[in-house]
Amino acid sequence: xxxxxxxxxxxxxxxxxxxxxxxxxxxxxxxxxxxxxxxxxxxxxxxxxxxxxxxxxxxxxxxxxxxxxxxxxxxxxxxxxxxxxxxxxxxxxxxxxxxxxxxxxxxxxxxxxxxxxxxxxxxxxxxxxxxxxxxxxxxxxxxxxxxxxxxxxxxxxxxxxxxxxxxxxxxxxxxxxxxxxxxxxxxxxxxxxxxxxxxxxxxxxxxxxxxxxxxxxxxxxxxxxxxxxxxxxxxxxxxxxxxxxxxxxxxxxxxxxxxxxxxxxxx
Amino acid sequence: xxxxxxxxxxxxxxxxxxxxxxxxxxxxxxxxxxxxxxxxxxxxxxxxxxxxxxxxxxxxxxxxxxxxxxxxxxxxxxxxxxxxxxxxxxxxxxxxxxxxxxxxxxxxxxxxxxxxxxxxxxxxxxxxxxxxxxxxxxxxxxxxxxxxxxxxxxxxxxxxxxxxxxxxxxxxxxxxxxxxxxxxxxxxxxxxxxxxxxxxxxxxxxxxxxxxxxxxxxxxxxxxxxxxxxxxxxxx
Ligand SMILES: Nc1ncnc2c1ncn2[C@@H]1O[C@H](COP(=O)(O)OP(=O)(O)OP(=O)(O)O)[C@@H](O)[C@H]1O
Ligand SMILES: [Mg+2]
Numbered sequence: 001x002x003x004x005x006x007x008x009x010x011x012x013x014x015x016x017x018x019x020x021x022x023x024x025x026x027x028x029x030x031x032x033x034x035x036x037x038x039x040x041x042x043x044x045x046x047x048x049x050x051x052x053x054x055x056x057x058x059x060x061x062x063x064x065x066x067x068x069x070x071x072x073x074x075x076x077x078x079x080x081x082x083x084x085x086x087x088x089x090x091x092x093x094x095x096x097x098x099x100x101x102x103x104x105x106x107x108x109x110x111x112x113x114x115x116x117x118x119x120x121x122x123x124x125x126x127x128x129x130x131x132x133x134x135x136x137x138x139x140x141x142x143x144x145x146x147x148x149x150x151x152x153x154x155x156x157x158x159x160x161x162x163x164x165x166x167x168x169x170x171x172x173x174x175x176x177x178x179x180x181x182x183x184x185x186x187x188x189x190x191x192x193x194x195x196x197x198x199x200x201x202x203x204x205x206x207x208x209x210x211x212x213x214x215x216x217x218x219x220x221x222x223x224x225x226x227x228x229x230x231x232x233x234x235x236x237x238x239x240x241x242x243x244x245x246x247x248x249x250x251x252x253x254x255x256x257x258x259x260x261x262x263x264x265x266x267x
Numbered sequence: 268x269x270x271x272x273x274x275x276x277x278x279x280x281x282x283x284x285x286x287x288x289x290x291x292x293x294x295x296x297x298x299x300x301x302x303x304x305x306x307x308x309x310x311x312x313x314x315x316x317x318x319x320x321x322x323x324x325x326x327x328x329x330x331x332x333x334x335x336x337x338x339x340x341x342x343x344x345x346x347x348x349x350x351x352x353x354x355x356x357x358x359x360x361x362x363x364x365x366x367x368x369x370x371x372x373x374x375x376x377x378x379x380x381x382x383x384x385x386x387x388x389x390x391x392x393x394x395x396x397x398x399x400x401x402x403x404x405x406x407x408x409x410x411x412x413x414x415x416x417x418x419x420x421x422x423x424x425x426x427x428x429x430x431x432x433x434x435x436x437x438x439x440x441x442x443x444x445x446x447x448x449x450x451x452x453x454x455x456x457x458x459x460x461x462x463x464x465x466x467x468x469x470x471x472x473x474x475x476x477x478x479x480x481x482x483x484x485x486x487x488x489x490x491x492x493x494x495x496x497x498x499x500x501x502x503x
Contacts, residue, residue, distance in 0.1 A: 012403070012405060018363065019363070019401060140362070171357075212353070216353055216361065219320050219322055220372035220375060220419065220423065221346055221347065221375030222375055223343070
């Protein structure tokens with residue numbers, strides 16, 4: 001598998017999981033969306049250098065993926081794809097903040113590094129929570145739930161289109177890459193000019209492809225509102241799930257387990 | 268139901284890049300007729316099909332479907348009347364699972380849930396793809412995708428069925444099922460194909476396209492027997 005095919009596989013796997021029928025899958029998309037947003041808010045509400053507090057929140061993605069019958073391993077691997085982008089956000093902290101935070105033997109860890117790790121961890125956890133949401137619900141239903149919660153159709157349809165466009169882009173890239181390799185006679189290095197042509201072609205092809213898919217949608221009566229059946233019903237299970245999660249997040253936040261850990265590990 | 272005719276009145280179409288893909292095309296297909304459109308690669312068959320439900324709008328001339336001229340305002344009605352199966356099934360399947368995809372049209376038609384379910388089952392059984400119901404569309408083989416693509420249109424129960432090379436990529440059994448399906452469809456049916464045998468078996472009438480215009484239009488057996496015509500249209 002090439003890198004592109006690998007990425008496509010990871011993306012398709014997300015949709016594959018969404019077809020499951022676990023406890024988590026059966027919950028109302030709205031409940032799961034709210035819980036995910038609450039979780040991300042909790043993760044982001046911790047102080048930047050409170051590493052241990054955030055660590056304690058790590059338990060939730062593991063727990064929720066188990067409830068959803070998803071291997072946490074797969075979620076973790078997928079979230080690694082965005083790690084470079086998250087790392088970019090925090091990359092300057094270690095450079096600017098060189099105050100020592102803790103020492104382990106001869107190694108001194110600065111506040112900056114602690115913040116950097118904390119940013120990466122927060123990002124990963126937020127992404128993992130979102131992945132679990134998508135893998136147990138499916139992108140369509142999330143959008144439909146958002147729509148029912150009052151988000152304008154323009155946004156939800158946009159979201160759907162972006163999701164759809166991503167897989168079209170990857171598919172075109174994979175088939176171009178395949179064609180390139182099959183006629184490349186083992187050539188590995190291409191000039192920047194050729195790469196320019198490849199990327200230009202890729203964009204033109206995806207736009208044309210997306211145009212044809214849009215035509216197919218129009219010809220089946222698509223009028224700007226995503227068609228999905230409204231079998232959404234809020235049940236007692238959803239209320240319980242929502243309250244339990246909200247309470248758990250609140251406890252994790254307020255009890256501030258980090259205190260305890262801080263005393264043990266930090267100076 | 269005699270009003271489900273398809274009429275092209277001196278239609279020409281120029282692509283945005285200036286290529287004139289249809290050149291003064293006039294035709295009338297009446298209700299219940301089965302018509303094959305044949306012609307070499309690039310003859311303009313697909314372009315012609317895209318005009319039938321208003322995905323492309325004629326730059327000159329007019330397309331009329333059963334008393335309704337194809338204009339931006341009439342598009343919703345036109346698209347319920349005319350079901351179009353695309354040449355490339357990858358362009359037609361865009362939902363997470365096969366069942367979602369087949370239900371897409373009926374849901375857009377605002378049908379009640381039970382009716383949507385009935386149509387999804389009916390359409391999938393008709394193309395022999397019922398077993399694929401819960402599979403994701405991107406995991407299917409070329410021929411399976413083709414069958415499902417046809418089902419996505421059948422589920423809308425169109426009055427006019429337009430198919431762009433429906434038999435490409437199908438194995439003999441799936442092809443036979445498709446042919447039976449077309450035979451059983453008692454409304455208007457327009458098929459582009461390179462499968463001359465299918466044209467001869469199913470369509471009493473054939474239109475031969477060449478370089479964007481109609482080179483011949485008549486009974487299929489007569490046209491397929493005309494060697495010089497087929498040679499001129501690069502079909503031989
Ligand atoms: N999007 C486009 N922009 C510009 N020209 C196009 C476009 N699509 C098709 N054409 C041109 O229009 C002509 C007719 O194309 P069309 O797809 O209708 O052919 P076809 O008869 O369906 O061929 P095939 O048997 O290969 O499917 C071709 O010469 C093609 O190059
Ligand atoms: Mg074509």
